[in-house]
Amino acid sequence: GQQVMQIPQYQHVQEGEDFTTYCNSSTTLSNIQWYKQRPGGHPVFLIQLVKSGEVKKQKRLTFQFGEAKKNSSLHITATQTTDVGTYFCAGNGGAQKLVFGQGTRLTINP
Amino acid sequence: GAGVSQSPRYKVAKRGQDVALRCDPISGHVSLFWYQQALGQGPEFLTYFQNEAQLDKSGLPSDRFFAERPEGSVSTLKIQRTQQEDSAVYLCASSPTDGGSYEQYFGPGTRLTVT
Numbered sequence: 001g002q003q004v005m006q007i008p009q010y011q012h013v014q015e016g017e018d019f020t021t022y023c024n025s026s027t028t029l030s031n032i033q034w035y036k037q038r039p040g041g042h043p044v045f046l047i048q049l050v051k052s053g054e055v056k057k058q059k060r061l062t063f064q065f066g067e068a069k070k071n072s073s074l075h076i077t078a079t080q081t082t083d084v085g086t087y088f089c090a091g092n093g094g095a096q097k098l099v100f101g102q103g104t105r106l107t108i109n110p
Numbered sequence: 111g112a113g114v115s116q117s118p119r120y121k122v123a124k125r126g127q128d129v130a131l132r133c134d135p136i137s138g139h140v141s142l143f144w145y146q147q148a149l150g151q152g153p154e155f156l157t158y159f160q161n162e163a164q165l166d167k168s169g170l171p172s173d174r175f176f177a178e179r180p181e182g183s184v185s186t187l188k189i190q191r192t193q194q195e196d197s198a199v200y201l202c203a204s205s206p207t208d209g210g211s212y213e214q215y216f217g218p219g220t221r222l223t224v225t
Contacts, residue, residue: 006152009141022158022171030211031211032125033213033214035216041218042201042216042218042219043153043201043203043214043216044214045213045214046210048211048213063203088152090152091183092211095166096141096160096165096208097143097155097158097166097168098143098214099155100135100145100152100153100154100155101152102150102151102152103152104150108116
């Protein structure tokens with residue numbers, strides 16, 4: 001079945017440094033979503049990418065969808081303490097369900 | 111408006127007991143999903159409803175797990191004869207449209223501990 005791998009599993013940065021997490025699917029995706037989960041919280045939707053090669057920006061966050069629609073990345077510029085949490089990608093292979101990666105847990109040294 | 115709510119927020123069950131977890135989706139949302147999230151892992155799909163129809167239950171780990179949404183709104187996830195490996199956070203999510211092509215709104219989850 002469809003698998004979604006995410007790396008790294010953990011990332012610790014100094015406040016102000018950049019952060020990137022990568023997501024790879026075993027199959028071609030119709031779309032990919034990104035969610036953020038704060039410690040003790042629940043996943044909160046960030047964005048959806050649909051088109052091959054798509055790039056979307058939200059303030060300091062940049063999301064990319066690969067040309068083959070099998071990989072994606074999230075880049076945060078100049079991290080702030082409010083960015084702390086676990087970032088999940090979730091792939092939709094065309095069926096009804098999302099397959100989540102295992103997440104990248106971001107911690108920040110202020 | 112209110113978001114997705116789940117109850118109870120915490121549940122401790124002795125091994126072998128049955129449990130029922132409730133999800134109140136956002137009013138009017140067509141799709142409802144159940145996920146299981148183990149510690150340090152991403153949510154794993156359990157089952158999907160479009161209105162009252164259970165269209166996908168491929169993620170239910172065993173026949174001890176059963177979900178229903180009889181009137182197309184509130185949903186209940188039931189686990190019979192709980193085992194220790196069932197300990198996890200159970201997340202419910204709803205979406206205004208059908209399927210996985212729209213953002214999902216997650217509830218706070220029910221943390222189930224089986225002793």
